[in-house]
Amino acid sequence: MRGAVLYGPRDVRFEEREVPKIIKPTDAIIRISATCVCGSDLWPYRGINPIPQPTPMGHEYCGIVEEVGSAVTSIKPGQFVIGSFFASDNNCPNCQIGYQSSCQHKEFVGDAQAPVVRIPLANGTLVATPDVPSADMIPSLLTLSDVMGTGWFAADAANVKPGATVAVVGDGAVGLLGVLSAKQMGAGRIIVMSRHESRQKLAREFGATDIVPERGDEAVTRIKDLTAGIGADSVLECVGTQESMAQAIRSTRPGGSVGYVGVPHGVELNGEKLFYAHVHLHGGPAPVRRYLPELIDLVWNGKINPGKVFDLTLPLDQVAEGYRAMDERRAIKTLLRP
């Protein structure tokens, strides 16, 4: 089979790789229905994270179970399943309190931009849909593997409550799905920081009520102006830079919460400023697995349609163009079909 391999900055190749096989009795083999490029794939793609050797890519996946190891009992061949980018046993103390992305036995699934993938800890990791979905539902189900679950976690970690005023820093796919999540959780007002017209439009479709195109100090001032000088109750930080994190904390009201899911790159917090900001900070790699049953239900019943974030669909063999389009911000998110 052929799959995506990153060789160096802006050098993704679609090349021959070994077909994955069951290695441990707890594994499952999935035939991928759809996969995609993640905003976080752009960190190594841009050379910001070093690439020491050619590295298979892709951590968002859904598809049909092809084969299971002898210890797998929760799913069976022929079922359509979704899993997180971190395989987890869903059983250890950290999983039991809902932090499966801190599972004591977690394993990263990093080679899903391929036709077939091996998923470790299949019993804990994979969740089957009620039936094999229709083709038009697959993009939305695919988002539950990471980007939607991450937006949902950002909103959950930011303690979004019915009626709350929410601000979202970042208009990438996660930020946009953070908007959808906040709306679903009952937010009264959702302010999005964005200066891209197509993204603003989708943000409004997902429930944004206000758009702030400014950045830095000016953005903070605008948020304060929009909230009677107080700041937002809940702020979702979906970028991971020093500027975005500072903007998120400064846009939050005293007693409010920041949910941060942008993978930090060079973020340093000033202890004294943090002390006087009086905000709750909670974030990290999203425990996507915790939300899968609930989010599958919402998609299955047509309550949410997060698949709208895919504005480019390509055959998997054009994966390099999928990365390029996102790198150049021509696409919000690229869906790939094997």
Ligand SMILES: [Zn+2]
């Ligand atoms: Zn991802």
Ligand SMILES: [Zn+2]
């Ligand atoms: Zn665990």
